[in-house]
Amino acid sequence: MAKILLVDDDPDLVEAVTIILESKNYDVIAAYGGIEGLEKAKKENPDLIVLDVMMPDKDGYEVCKELKADPEYSKIPILLLTAVASRISTTRYTQQMGLETEADDYIDKPVEPKVLVERIETLLGKQK
């Protein structure tokens, strides 16, 4: 089964998302910060990374940038977990996101379990 690295500094969120992913029999590895996430990505070489944006030690954009710059890991699909701050800025934020990051997809927190699973399946090329 595919191995997914889940990076978020909120342990409760990690727990909930882990349950969602495990219910679909994914192999989940958790990391609780940007630096730990980067280390585990390199060590475990997962099939996909679910990556939170706002983290205190190293944010998701930076982690994403570093991985995508490294030819050894640049192929790993990355799904960004975003927390949009305001309604008015939603579109602007989304546009910026698409332009400035090399993430493969993004999804707003909190996530609907079905939507999350769909996006992951798409990224893993296992569309139903």
Place this chain on the structure above:
Amino acid sequence: MTQKEKEILVIDDENVMREGCKRILAKDGWKIYLCENGEQGLEVVNEKGLSLDVILLDLMMPGISGMEVLEKLNEMGIPHNVIVITGYATVDLAVEAMKKGAYDFISKPFTPDQLRLVVNRAFEKRELEREAERLKQEREKSLRDIATEKSRIKTIINCMGDGVLVTNNQCLPVLINPVAQRIFGIKEEDILDKSLSNLISENELINMVKEVLQGSKKNIFSISKELSFSSQPGNIYRAHTAAVKDESDEIIGAVTVIQDITKMKELDRMKDEFVAMVSHELRAPVAAIEQHISVILEGMVGQLNEQQTKMLKRVKERTKGLLDLVKDLLDLSKIEAGLVVQYKEPLKLKDIIGKVIDILNPQAEAKNITLDFKEEEELPEIIADKSNMEEVFMNLVSNAIKYTNEGGKVEVILAKDGKYAKIEVADTGIGIPKDELPKIFEKFYRVKTEKTRAIVGTGLGLSIVKKIIEAHFGSITVKSEENKGTTFTILLPFRPEG
């Protein structure tokens, strides 16, 4: 002005004459003073002064003569209105009296009509004098008022904490107040006969003024921008430029008010940081809660019974509402920071509302609600900020859909109301209870009834709408009947013509 009683003084030594005059004049409403010699007469004049309208004066009297009384009156400097009574065939005396300032004469014997004629003529003359005096005083007063007003405006402009820069339509400065002089590092004496670009080197500001002066072509009447000036590095200013028009609507100049907003910007930045921090701190736990609920609801940690599912769904709705509230709070804080009216431009309401209707149509269709938009006639443009207007109608129309039951109707009607565009957003929804109506534009106010329980909202939408409308010199009112529907009516001024 209340009508003053007509007053006449009769000075004559003959009792018959005095009583005769009294009898004739009393019928015409005169107040009459009778004196039998010159001394007495002068006393009355002294006492009554200007309120005496006419003096009837006999020239031939024992004691001091009428002629002497005239001389005394002249000495006293009281403007008088004397009719001398002369004996038969003494025209020479009458002429002399006129030379001494008498207004008219009447020779004895005279008929009542002759007396009335001459007395009334003297009275009319007196009235005209009074009117002339009043007009003269009024004119002096208005001249004084204008001078005071000029000096007041000058003082206000010079005392203002903001910079004021006024140019004529050739872009030549006609007034730069001390604050503006300090901002640009120029002196009063430098201003004369210099073009704005020779005086200051702030191109962005000069362009603002020029843009406003060319307003009739580009239809922009006021521009507001944040600027920094090379003469004041590190400071941030907000410049607001508006056109001055004459009575035929020609642009004759531009007024620019420049406000130092350095401190405000700093506070604003701190507030933004604070709000960003708080919103993240608020969002994170709520997002985690909602995430857990989603997992439970999916049955991923054990099956739920019907009651549990129902309640948890409700909990999820509420946490979603909480997240929306954080978003609205951020929006409101932006609006309150004065970011509402950024750039006013001519807009067609039809385009704005049409776009909003397109976006919201799927929502209405999902509830089987008819969403209609009508423009009754081709309307002039309004001057407004585009994104603000979109926000207003997004809010109102989506509210109308939210509070209308399945199968209902939401209608937007655009019409003309004098100098205003009238936009009505009407629904056939659940309505608003009468006593709640005055409060719905307040921040965080939501009508709480059994019917609204299932609708999640933040209570900020309408207060955002109202703030935007008011910043555009418009108004918003609401009419509603419970279970019948609600109509919001917005008035927004059309672009001034020309």
